[in-house]
Amino acid sequence: MTMIFGVPLAVFMGQITLGLVNGAFYALLSLGLAVIFGLLKIINFAHGAQYMLGAFAALLGLEYLGINYWLALLLVPLVVGAFGMVLERYLLRRIAHLDHLYGLLLTFGLALILEGTLVNFFGVSGARYPTPEVFQGGLNLGFMFLPTYRAWVLVAALAMCLFTWFMIERTRLGAYLRAGTENSQLMQAFGVNVPLLITLTYGFGVALAAFAGVLAAPLYPVSPTMGSSLLIVVFAVVVIGGMGSILGAIITGLSMGIIEGLTKVYYPEASNTVIFLVMILVLLLRPVGLFGKEA
Amino acid sequence: MADSQSLSQTPSEAFSKTSAVLERQRRAKIRRNLFYLALVVVGLVAPFVAYPVFLMKVLCFALFASAFNLLLGYAGLLSFGHAAFLATGGYITGYLLASYPGLTPELGIIAGTLVATVVGVVFGVLSIRRQGIYFAMVTLALAQLVYFVYIQAPFTGGEDGLHGVPRGELFGFINLSNSLAMYYFVFAIFIFGFAVIQRTVHSPYGQVMKAIRENEPRAVSLGYNTDAYKLVAFVLSAALAGLAGSTKTVVFQLASLTDAHWHMSGEVILMTLLGGVGTLLGPITGAGIVVSLQHVLGQSPLGNWVSVILGIIFVVCVLSFRSGIIGELARMYNKNFK
Numbered sequence: 001m002t003m004i005f006g007v008p009l010a011v012f013m014g015q016i017t018l019g020l021v022n023g024a025f026y027a028l029l030s031l032g033l034a035v036i037f038g039l040l041k042i043i044n045f046a047h048g049a050q051y052m053l054g055a056f057a058a059l060l061g062l063e064y065l066g067i068n069y070w071l072a073l074l075l076v077p078l079v080v081g082a083f084g085m086v087l088e089r090y091l092l093r094r095i096a097h098l099d100h101l102y103g104l105l106l107t108f109g110l111a112l113i114l115e116g117t118l119v120n121f122f123g124v125s126g127a128r129y130p131t132p133e134v135f136q137g138g139l140n141l142g143f144m145f146l147p148t149y150r151a152w153v154l155v156a157a158l159a160m161c162l163f164t165w166f167m168i169e170r171t172r173l174g175a176y177l178r179a180g181t182e183n184s185q186l187m188q189a190f191g192v193n194v195p196l197l198i199t200l201t202y203g204f205g206v207a208l209a210a211f212a213g214v215l216a217a218p219l220y221p222v223s224p225t226m227g228s229s230l231l232i233v234v235f236a237v238v239v240i241g242g243m244g245s246i247l248g249a250i251i252t253g254l255s256m257g258i259i260e261g262l263t264k265v266y267y268p269e270a271s272n273t274v275i276f277l278v279m280i281l282v283l284l285l286r287p288v289g290l291f292g293k294e295a
Numbered sequence: 296m297a298d299s300q301s302l303s304q305t306p307s308e309a310f311s312k313t314s315a316v317l318e319r320q321r322r323a324k325i326r327r328n329l330f331y332l333a334l335v336v337v338g339l340v341a342p343f344v345a346y347p348v349f350l351m352k353v354l355c356f357a358l359f360a361s362a363f364n365l366l367l368g369y370a371g372l373l374s375f376g377h378a379a380f381l382a383t384g385g386y387i388t389g390y391l392l393a394s395y396p397g398l399t400p401e402l403g404i405i406a407g408t409l410v411a412t413v414v415g416v417v418f419g420v421l422s423i424r425r426q427g428i429y430f431a432m433v434t435l436a437l438a439q440l441v442y443f444v445y446i447q448a449p450f451t452g453g454e455d456g457l458h459g460v461p462r463g464e465l466f467g468f469i470n471l472s473n474s475l476a477m478y479y480f481v482f483a484i485f486i487f488g489f490a491v492i493q494r495t496v497h498s499p500y501g502q503v504m505k506a507i508r509e510n511e512p513r514a515v516s517l518g519y520n521t522d523a524y525k526l527v528a529f530v531l532s533a534a535l536a537g538l539a540g541s542t543k544t545v546v547f548q549l550a551s552l553t554d555a556h557w558h559m560s561g562e563v564i565l566m567t568l569l570g571g572v573g574t575l576l577g578p579i580t581g582a583g584i585v586v587s588l589q590h591v592l593g594q595s596p597l598g599n600w601v602s603v604i605l606g607i608i609f610v611v612c613v614l615s616f617r618s619g620i621i622g623e624l625a626r627m628y629n630k631n632f633k
Contacts (some may be wrong), residue, residue, distance in 0.1 A: 043428045094614055101373050102613050104431060105568065108561055109609025116602035228441075232557065236436040239429060269447060276440035282422055283433065287424040 008263050013144040021150050023257020024157035025212055027250045029234045032208035034243040038181040039201045042103025048227030049114040050206045053080050054213020055222045059129050064245040069132040076214050077207035084206025088199050118224035126221020153215050167245045236279045240293025338482050347478040353549030353586050354485045355543040360566040360578030362535030365492050368573030370528040373509030375431045375560050376438030380533040382555035384411040384540030389457040389550035390450045400463045404541040411537020419529035423522055442555045460544055484542050488535050504528055568612045571619025581621050
């Protein structure tokens with residue numbers, strides 16, 4: 001059997017795939033954080049909770065309403081995104097004029113409420129979401145076995161990132177968003193409805209998180225706390241990459257996933273911590289982040 | 296403004312005005328000292344009125360929140376990783392006291408505080424390289440790293456934590472298993488910590504810290520090495536948080552992962568926010584309320600909803616109660632009595 005640094009090729013590739021899939025989630029979530037941060041200048045601490053809501057909405061939708069996976073993939077981001085817009089309109093907007101740290105604290109409080117409520121109803125042990133039938137089984141690539149669903153997650157997450165890139169860089173709404181990120185007061189003076197734009201942007205960021213949640217539902221146990229620990233890792237990814245560019249978020253997300261996967265192969269004890277260690281390294285060598293702009 | 300006015304005044308007029316200001320400041324200082332004295336008396340009498348273990352818990356968290364407030368309220372830095380210092384102090388003290396029976400508790404506490412200080416230096420050096428929101432994220436991520444280290448490290452007892460840490464004999468002859476003796480020891484530590492914070496805030500160093508908080512570029516242009524000031528504030532805050540953690544371990548005779556979890560970092564923010572950011576008494580008030588709330592709710596049917604209720608308080612505080620209880624009281628006092 002082919003060995004790579006003393007590890008069988010299949011195991012090696014398996015961990016790389018696993019890492020890539022995790023990395024796709026890092027990319028999607030950090031992208032959502034970056035979109036929200038760009039216009040609202042706040043860090044959305046409820047992002048993990050909103051990701052978890054996405055997974056739960058898919059699970060409950062299947063159980064009680066018979067909504068299948070594909071419909072959930074479409075509907076859940078819309079519903080959770082709308083919920084996000086309500087939060088922005090009635091809570092975040094009221095503190096928009098204050099120090100942006102208050103936004104972090106408010107969304108932290110919201111995360112506690114969402115998580116705590118769901119823990120009370122569903123407990124902390126996770127539930128399983130069945131893998132959609134089309135994706136059961138896997139592909140034999142000769143040197144490794146690739147579960148179809150993981151391949152799909154990778155494709156779907158990257159397609160979503162690409163879609164986001166297209167929306168922001170190639171559409172009129174995206175042009176408004178970029179202009180608003182530069183100078184929202186000037187935008188308002190030109191007659192653009194900036195408050196509405198902010199609400200839509202927050203909704204879109206939340207929808208991205210919910211989309212990631214639906215993708216994750218068949219992969220990881222669906223539990224109320226699934227988002228918070230992931231979010232802290234995503235924060236580290238954001239610090240590593242900086243929130244400057246979409247491509248930066250994708251590259252950083254995927255490469256951190258791969259690094260985590262490799263660590264699982266060669267030094268499993270550090271697999272939980274390796275991303276934080278990379279963050280420390282980046283802070284020491286390039287404090288603005290790999291893709292960050294010099295202030 | 297005072298300068299331009301004094302130009303049109305005779306020297307004696309200006310002098311009498313200045314002395315009136317000085318007199319007012321002197322009186323304010325006396326009032327403040329009397330107030331502190333009253334608080335100390337309350338603290339000394341308290342264990343005869345309330346349950347000492349509960350009071351000790353409040354004092355430990357009050358010290359923890361005051362340490363956090365030194366950083367947020369006076370240096371303007373929002374750390375989301377203060378649980379790491381609380382836990383480090385607790386684990387080191389707990390491990391040392393449990394493994395070396397000859398060690399007296401005060402030495403264990405000093406050792407725990409020192410290690411927490413070292414962790415604070417590392418955190419501080421790394422995190423002040425980024426500002427604002429990134430600072431919060433970096434401290435949170437570093438604290439999570441520490442959390443994972445404590446899950447895996449051999450000396451922390453992993454998921455179980457450290458149990459049965461002996462309280463021992465203070466200075467070798469005061470038996471701390473007597474809860475009254477323990478209480479007064481904790482009270483003394485709290486007063487020490489509070490005095491350090493009070494002196495820091497009112498010192499020339501504290502003034503510079505506030506100047507950096509208000510306008511960092513200006514402070515830089517005045518020639519202050521703002522990074523060094525921030526680092527000192529961070530390390531001091533970490534050290535006092537570690538002291539709180541070490542003391543807590545001796546009181547409860549255990550150290551667990553709860554203290555290292557990011558919920559704890561959030562809780563200390565809530566205590567400070569609820570009581571009043573940037574006030575000396577705010578964090579103490581906030582700690583008292585949050586600990587009491589957890590105590591009362593924990594025994595009621597709402598026990599499972601503590602986290603939700605804390606979240607709601609968080610949201611309400613941010614939306615409409617940003618100066619906190621002490622901040623609001625101070626505003627009312629200034630409006631009606633001055």
